[in-house]
Amino acid sequence: MTDNGIAVIELCSDSAGDPLTEGKTPVNTYTHAMMRDIDEAVLKARSTMT
Numbered sequence: 001m002t003d004n005g006i007a008v009i010e011l012c013s014d015s016a017g018d019p020l021t022e023g024k025t026p027v028n029t030y031t032h033a034m035m036r037d038i039d040e041a042v043l044k045a046r047s048t049m050t
Helices: 032-049
Strands: none
Touching: none
16 A cells, blocks of 8 residues: 555466466576576677677
8 A cells, every 4th residue: 555545456467368376476487507598699699790
């Protein structure tokens, strides 16, 4: 509830439109290895731009 007495309700859904349930939302699905692969690809792409 806000300072002026208005209730705030937040709704969210997954990509299929199903509501997200508290405690059952997925965590970051990127693994450390995937992030390293993405980083390596970005660095490689940047080096070919110059």
